[in-house]
Amino acid sequence: MKFVELAANLDRMEATSSRNELVRILSDVYRASSEDELGPITYLIQGRLAPFFEPVEIGLGPGLLLAAISTAYAAKKEDVVKLNKQTGDLGITAQRLAPASKRKSPTVVEAHARLYEIAKAGGAGSQQKKLDGFTSLLADLDATSAKHLVRITLGKMRLGIGDPTVLDALSFAKKGDRSLRPVLEAAYNRTSDLGLIARTLWERGETGLDALKVRAGHPLRPQLAERLPNPEAVIKKLGTVGVQPKYDGLRVQIHKDGDQVKLFSRNLESWTDAFPELVAAASKLKAKSVILDGEAIAYNPESEEYVPFQETTARRRKEGIQEFAEQVPLRAFVFDVMFRDGTDLTQLPYERRFAIAQELLQKSDTLVTAPLTKTDSAEELTRELLDNISRGLEGVVAKRLDSPYQAGARNFNWVKLKRNTSGQLNDTIDVVLLGYYRGKGKRAEFGAGALLAGVYDSDKDEFVTISKLGTGLSDQGWRDIHRRLTSLEVLEKPARVNSLFVPDAWLKPEIVAEVLADEITPSPRHTAGMSADRSGFALRFPRIVSLRTADKKPEDATSVREIREMFDQQRRR
Ligand code: AMP
Numbered sequence: 001m002k003f004v005e006l007a008a009n010l011d012r013m014e015a016t017s018s019r020n021e022l023v024r025i026l027s028d029v030y031r032a033s034s035e036d037e038l039g040p041i042t043y044l045i046q047g048r049l050a051p052f053f054e055p056v057e058i059g060l061g062p063g064l065l066l067a068a069i070s071t072a073y074a075a076k077k078e079d080v081v082k083l084n085k086q087t088g089d090l091g092i093t094a095q096r097l098a099p100a101s102k103r104k105s106p107t108v109v110e111a112h113a114r115l116y117e118i119a120k121a122g123g124a125g126s127q128q129k130k131l132d133g134f135t136s137l138l139a140d141l142d143a144t145s146a147k148h149l150v151r152i153t154l155g156k157m158r159l160g161i162g163d164p165t166v167l168d169a170l171s172f173a174k175k176g177d178r179s180l181r182p183v184l185e186a187a188y189n190r191t192s193d194l195g196l197i198a199r200t201l202w203e204r205g206e207t208g209l210d211a212l213k214v215r216a217g218h219p220l221r222p223q224l225a226e227r228l229p230n231p232e233a234v235i236k237k238l239g240t241v242g243v244q245p246k247y248d249g250l251r252v253q254i255h256k257d258g259d260q261v262k263l264f265s266r267n268l269e270s271w272t273d274a275f276p277e278l279v280a281a282a283s284k285l286k287a288k289s290v291i292l293d294g295e296a297i298a299y300n301p302e303s304e305e306y307v308p309f310q311e312t313t314a315r316r317r318k319e320g321i322q323e324f325a326e327q328v329p330l331r332a333f334v335f336d337v338m339f340r341d342g343t344d345l346t347q348l349p350y351e352r353r354f355a356i357a358q359e360l361l362q363k364s365d366t367l368v369t370a371p372l373t374k375t376d377s378a379e380e381l382t383r384e385l386l387d388n389i390s391r392g393l394e395g396v397v398a399k400r401l402d403s404p405y406q407a408g409a410r411n412f413n414w415v416k417l418k419r420n421t422s423g424q425l426n427d428t429i430d431v432v433l434l435g436y437y438r439g440k441g442k443r444a445e446f447g448a449g450a451l452l453a454g455v456y457d458s459d460k461d462e463f464v465t466i467s468k469l470g471t472g473l474s475d476q477g478w479r480d481i482h483r484r485l486t487s488l489e490v491l492e493k494p495a496r497v498n499s500l501f502v503p504d505a506w507l508k509p510e511i512v513a514e515v516l517a518d519e520i521t522p523s524p525r526h527t528a529g530m531s532a533d534r535s536g537f538a539l540r541f542p543r544i545v546s547l548r549t550a551d552k553k554p555e556d557a558t559s560v561r562e563i564r565e566m567f568d569q570q571r572r573r
Helices: 003-015 019-031 035-044 062-072 077-087 090-097 108-120 126-139 143-154 163-175 181-191 194-210 231-238 276-283 309-314 321-327 350-361 378-390 441-446 475-486 560-572
Strands: 224-227 241-246 250-257 260-264 289-300 330-340 367-369 373-375 395-400 410-418 429-437 450-457 462-469 505-507 512-516 519-523 536-540 543-547
Touching: 003 019, 003 108, 003 143, 019 035, 019 163, 035 108, 035 194, 062 077, 062 090, 062 126, 062 143, 077 090, 090 143, 108 126, 108 143, 126 143, 163 181, 163 194, 181 194, 224 560, 231 241, 231 378, 231 395, 231 410, 241 350, 241 378, 241 410, 250 276, 250 330, 260 276, 276 289, 276 321, 276 330, 276 367, 289 350, 330 350, 350 367, 373 378, 378 395, 429 462, 429 475, 441 475, 450 512, 450 560, 462 512, 519 560, 536 560
Parallel strands: 224 410, 330 367, 462 536
Antiparallel strands: 241 373, 241 395, 250 260, 250 289, 289 330, 395 410, 429 450, 429 505, 429 512, 450 462, 512 543, 519 536
């Protein structure tokens, strides 16, 4: 496939506001692809060159791209800057200046390989090498191709293709329907690599997908926790449980493969460079290969206190990593082990996995197992919950001792219990900002008066609305958020957004906010959980608690299924 053909399809995807249509176009692209094109296409359409967990970045910012556009199309730099002010989109700027068509277009594989080479350029003079490589690639492209190449390079694709859309498109391309989705999804949960999955399906079919196993160095999608209203409900549903403190830090997956250690965040971003003390501790472990799951939290050795979430996340900044590692070192409370010395442990019962983790971590002060108490009594579980809350922790997580590690699943193998303020929901909800209203009076001065918020429907890969938010931010908070919102504004409703409301401005779904509400109520106006015979759900008295941009992608927001369960639970209370 030529890059120009892919670009034409990207244009078609950009033009549609229907998700079914998005799936259809993408499945046509897959059908027309050969095996070696599947990987590159899968990464490129998501604005990447490699799976999300591999830190391969092209490393050319807007300034250098302007320079490349100017050289490639022999336009004066000032003119390019001026045009870019008008268009407000470097992709369109490139499109305007590039020739409408070219006799020869590079293939998708070639364009991907050339971008990869640019990404890999390092050392002295690497910026010039990147710039030269990119300029010559741009010079080979027609207008539409140039637009998409620039957007890919900036990681700013406007298509909003989420992982479920890719999985659906692969299934449609092979079977003409969605029937392969469960097999594809299971393989995705174990490997987190959509390109690998596409290639495997084409080369080795469904059995090939089943044979894709957990591997050290490749993150699994994390197991997640369900909610139940109180300790009694937990014991009733799970029986004997293992209870652990719930730490308010950062989820971290620790991989050791021979001499190499890698760290991944909850959404599978590479965090290896940010936490050298965890890397050092993991490399000392007595195992050839291992995958651990845990919660990292900053610890102040002088006051012997754990540091709150916000300060732990500050550690992700690029500067001063070493200083931080010395002054406020991290500790990881490890609660699971999924792989050791070449063996996949995910199917072992939790109690066995935990014992293996304990044995592995005996000698480490930095990687410590989270204490586990076994109980089948609601009273004891209540005591543990209150005790942990009084020690400043978030609550507890109760785990079924005989459960496997189910990558990517949120189910009752793990249940979180947090402080329960009576009359309110006992947990916050993570919403995605989908649009905003400019506001009246004083709020209008801030630029934004209310936010349209949604949750995620993972079956449909859609964001559906659940609330309008107007409280919880200070005056300064509104000003700050407005600044961030403007960079995410899009002219039309994005294809994956399903809403009956039309806000003053639509947003690319990206910012996740943590919201507290009193209750979930049925609503004829919100699309969360709405179907032909059922009304949607809304939040009663919502208020913003925090903006969780550090560790959550929009797809990690609370799901419609969770909202429905929370609604059912509050009725039972
Ligand atoms: P939530 O993010 O509210 O859905 O809660 C689940 C999160 O709690 C997990 O993703 C972990 O980051 C965190 N967590 C803290 N302590 C534990 C623990 N002992 N077991 C499992 N998860 C934990």
